[in-house]
Amino acid sequence: MPECFTIASVMNINSIIVTADQMRQIEGRIFEAGMPVPALMEKVAGLITRRFVELYPLFRYPKVGVLIGPGHNGGDALVMARELHLRGHIITGFCPFDKKKELTDCHFKYVQSLGVPISREIESLYDCDVLIDGIFGFGLTRELRGEIATTFERINQWGKPVLSIDLPSGIHTDTGEVLGVAIRASQTLCLGLWKAACFQDSALGHLGEVELVEFGIPLGDIEAVLPHPVLIQRMTREVFVESLPLPRPVVTHKYKQGHLLLICGSKRFAGAALLSGLGARASGVGMLSIAIPSSLKPILVSALPEALILDCPETETGAIAELPNIPLEDYSAIACGPGLSVEAENAVQGVLAAQSPLILDADGLNILAVSHTLAMLSQRTSPTILTPHLGEFKRLFPDIAPQNALTATQQGAEQSGTIVLLKGARTCIAAPHGSQWVISESTPALARGGSGDVLTGLMGGLIAQTTTLERPLEQRVAGAAWWHAQAGILAAQERTELGVDAFTLSQYLGRVLSH
Numbered sequence: 001m002p003e004c005f006t007i008a009s010v011m012n013i014n015s016i017i018v019t020a021d022q023m024r025q026i027e028g029r030i031f032e033a034g035m036p037v038p039a040l041m042e043k044v045a046g047l048i049t050r051r052f053v054e055l056y057p058l059f060r061y062p063k064v065g066v067l068i069g070p071g072h073n074g075g076d077a078l079v080m081a082r083e084l085h086l087r088g089h090i091i092t093g094f095c096p097f098d099k100k101k102e103l104t105d106c107h108f109k110y111v112q113s114l115g116v117p118i119s120r121e122i123e124s125l126y127d128c129d130v131l132i133d134g135i136f137g138f139g140l141t142r143e144l145r146g147e148i149a150t151t152f153e154r155i156n157q158w159g160k161p162v163l164s165i166d167l168p169s170g171i172h173t174d175t176g177e178v179l180g181v182a183i184r185a186s187q188t189l190c191l192g193l194w195k196a197a198c199f200q201d202s203a204l205g206h207l208g209e210v211e212l213v214e215f216g217i218p219l220g221d222i223e224a225v226l227p228h229p230v231l232i233q234r235m236t237r238e239v240f241v242e243s244l245p246l247p248r249p250v251v252t253h254k255y256k257q258g259h260l261l262l263i264c265g266s267k268r269f270a271g272a273a274l275l276s277g278l279g280a281r282a283s284g285v286g287m288l289s290i291a292i293p294s295s296l297k298p299i300l301v302s303a304l305p306e307a308l309i310l311d312c313p314e315t316e317t318g319a320i321a322e323l324p325n326i327p328l329e330d331y332s333a334i335a336c337g338p339g340l341s342v343e344a345e346n347a348v349q350g351v352l353a354a355q356s357p358l359i360l361d362a363d364g365l366n367i368l369a370v371s372h373t374l375a376m377l378s379q380r381t382s383p384t385i386l387t388p389h390l391g392e393f394k395r396l397f398p399d400i401a402p403q404n405a406l407t408a409t410q411q412g413a414e415q416s417g418t419i420v421l422l423k424g425a426r427t428c429i430a431a432p433h434g435s436q437w438v439i440s441e442s443t444p445a446l447a448r449g450g451s452g453d454v455l456t457g458l459m460g461g462l463i464a465q466t467t468t469l470e471r472p473l474e475q476r477v478a479g480a481a482w483w484h485a486q487a488g489i490l491a492a493q494e495r496t497e498l499g500v501d502a503f504t505l506s507q508y509l510g511r512v513l514s515h
């Protein structure tokens with residue numbers, strides 16, 4: 001039985017992610033147990049109204065446009081409209097739907113009775129300072145076309161601040177896909193539990209700033225609905241800290257603090273070896289060995305004097321021709337791939353037999369894809385971790401639809417029997433037995449050549465070290481990705497998004513721990 005999390009062991013609602021169907025089931029249990037639907041709507045809408053007035057104070061945003069849908073997302077919006085009206089905001093509603101859910105219709109009539117105008121013409125909201133998007137939440141199932149699609153396009157053209165309730169209308173709750181057209185929010189208040197869309201690259205351009213507004217969902221209801229051990233979690237600082245090899249034992253020595261073997265670099269991509277070495281250095285690993293083509297030795301020695309350099313025979317174009325005869329079992333982890341070039345096939349095939357955890361990245365993955373050796377990975381006696389970006393993922397798993405990163409990584413992990421980390425604006429990690437993680441915060445500053453090489457070294461160094469609290473390997477993989485993203489965020493805060501080259505990124509890794 002693989003080690004897994006129970007909800008109780010996670011104990012942090014902020015790290016749980018659900019699909020629309022799971023959310024519906026959880027709500028269903030709450031209502032069945034006796035909580036009145038109108039009471040929950042009042043509670044939730046009260047919480048988001050409170051957050052709205054913090055974000056958009058009356059003196060700066062007096063005129064508020066409220067977009068009202070036919071379901072309970074529209075109901076939430078109407079309760080907000082009522083409360084904001086009573087607090088002195090000037091409200092204009094927009095609702096093009098004749099048919100509404102009963103509770104939504106009650107609120108609609110009451111809000112109208114207060115003298116709040118509700119129009120069918122979107123242009124009536126043109127002079128509003130901010131919009132509240134309550135058209136669709138997790139109940140949206142169909143593509144948007146026709147008049148509503150044109151309306152969304154018009155709203156997006158205005159470029160006004162928009163606060164979306166639960167999700168930007170038009171975004172698919174599970175896949176994050178835009179269902180034809182979607183509202184481009186500046187702020188999304190996700191209700192109760194994180195929806196999967198909040199972490200999908202396809203939705204990111206529409207979500208704006210995202211936060212979770214908790215409204216007190218009993219853990220028992222979550223536990224009853226979410227399958228075990230399948231659980232998608234957000235990596236958080238608290239969980240990350242658990243996966244660090246800290247505190248170090250007082251009495252120890254370098255070989256007890258992990259020995260990482262990096263296999264990387266070629267004449268053409270020498271920098272990749274340096275960058276992964278710098279990532280490994282930041283991990284605190286006890287010993288670092290780097291196998292590189294022999295002509296790169298002088299550069300590596302001067303940049304990483306602490307590393308043991310294993311110089312390998314080279315091909316004519318300066319790639320590793322083969323690994324020297326080294327006892328692979330001596331290493332507590334191996335990371336192979338950055339900058340290798342596709343000529344280093346012997347090195348990659350050679351390392352598959354190693355009995356230590358193995359990370360394959362970059363050309364390590366490309367070689368796997370062309371040599372069709374993916375199937376061999378499930379026969380390895382130690383865990384394998386694949387860290388593709390989307391292009392590498394498609395080459396490795398041509399049969400898997402990559403649109404939904406959460407599903408795609410899960411399928412990739414099952415198919416290959418490996419831990420798969422799919423890099424992107426939001427990175428996803430899946431293990432073969434169903435456990436999944438997402439890195440929910442990052443920065444486009446990382447979209448630069450070499451930042452993935454830093455991650456490979458960092459992850460290798462972390463995995464090579466044993467931790468005080470033994471956690472599943474995928475948690476440590478996700479911990480490395482979280483650390484990497486946070487270093488990017490910190491560096492971008494200080495140097496702007498243009499100032500985070502891969503070398504600089506490696507220098508910010510240490511600062512994440514002390515921040």
Ligand SMILES: NC(=O)C1=CN([C@@H]2O[C@H](COP(=O)(O)OP(=O)(O)OC[C@H]3O[C@@H](n4cnc5c(N)ncnc54)[C@H](OP(=O)(O)O)[C@@H]3O)[C@@H](O)[C@H]2O)[C@@H](O)CC1
Nearest residue numbers: 040041044070071072073136137138139140141142143166
């Ligand atoms: N219950 C509570 O108290 C709580 C509720 N909460 C709130 O409720 C929200 C979920 O409410 P919901 O289930 O009513 O779904 P919602 O997203 O409003 O939309 C469904 C409506 O849209 C319609 N529709 C769908 N597709 C369409 C299309 N293409 N074009 C046109 N219409 C389309 C669909 O019609 P139908 O498909 O039935 O024809 C249905 O009428 C959730 O996101 C959160 O804000 C939370 O605060 C927690 C407490």
Ligand SMILES: Nc1ncnc2c1ncn2[C@@H]1O[C@H](COP(=O)(O)OP(=O)(O)O)[C@@H](O)[C@H]1O
Nearest residue numbers: 423424425442443444446447449450451452453
């Ligand atoms: N738009 C983005 N937002 C956040 N992170 C990003 C973005 N684009 C790329 N990244 C991150 O940057 C890294 C790039 O890795 P990779 O594509 O392997 O680069 P390289 O091979 O050049 O080192 C990954 O960790 C990825 O998640």
Ligand SMILES: [K+]
Nearest residue numbers: 136165167169
């Ligand atoms: K919405």
